[in-house]
Amino acid sequence: MNEKPWYEALFENYGQKYDRECFTQGTQGECNFLEQELGRDKSLRILDVGCGTGRHAIELTLRGYHLTGIDLSEGQLSHAREKAAQQGLTIDFRRLDARELPFDREFDVAIMLCEGGFPLMETDEMNFSILQSVIKGLKNGGKFIFTTLNGLFPLYHSVEKFCAEAGGTDNATYRSNTFDLITFRDHNITELEDDSGKKISLDSNERYYVPSEITWLLKSLGYVKIDIFGAKLGAFSRNDKLTTEDFEMLVIAEKF
């Protein structure tokens, strides 16, 4: 029995394998979209929330942007630091909890991709505190760009089947999924071999949000101009109308 929450246990020693997961292969295309959203303004200060192994932070730094990456997992961060050093980059990667960020109107843009920490927390209040904490760190007029799990998808599809079809041979697997229609949480057993070859099995659950909930949560915190789209890996686009076929959605909001 693991005493840590599943999302801490999962990311303890998973950085190398994480970078080989099928869902982390769209970094270049995702950064192309981010650059468009940033108007290619390299003076902007960008916060990467739940930056993981730093794949977006590193790519954007290579393209000339200024990033701070925060994550709860020291394992993910040390892999991010190693990769950055190999490319001769110094990036400010810090171990912080997205529920209680120390920043006060410091950033022009916040990104939180491939979920970051947001829908992984064990209560809706904790998830909400991440949105709250990010807005505090943004300057007025700052932009928040994130992807999260689309609550419309599990109403029409089996999450277990989707993950099985998407996964490669050496990737984490998800079984015994049950989607709870009251809480909109998908409970599953997540299994993987970590970077040291240790087999891990975790009782996990993630919160899926419907678009109108996200809009309301963000509005209640003072975010404006909230736009929601489908989020195709590596091919984010404002032309991608969200449907029930999208596993993830792309959210873009501004701080008033």
Ligand SMILES: C[S@@+](CC[C@H](N)C(=O)[O-])C[C@H]1O[C@@H](n2cnc3c(N)ncnc32)[C@H](O)[C@@H]1O
């Ligand atoms: C699915 S990964 C996404 C990583 C990265 N953004 C990407 O696109 O690959 C989720 C990350 O969120 C981090 N995380 C989970 N809970 C967190 C929290 N409360 N605060 C900060 N990071 C958190 C995990 O450690 C993990 O690195």
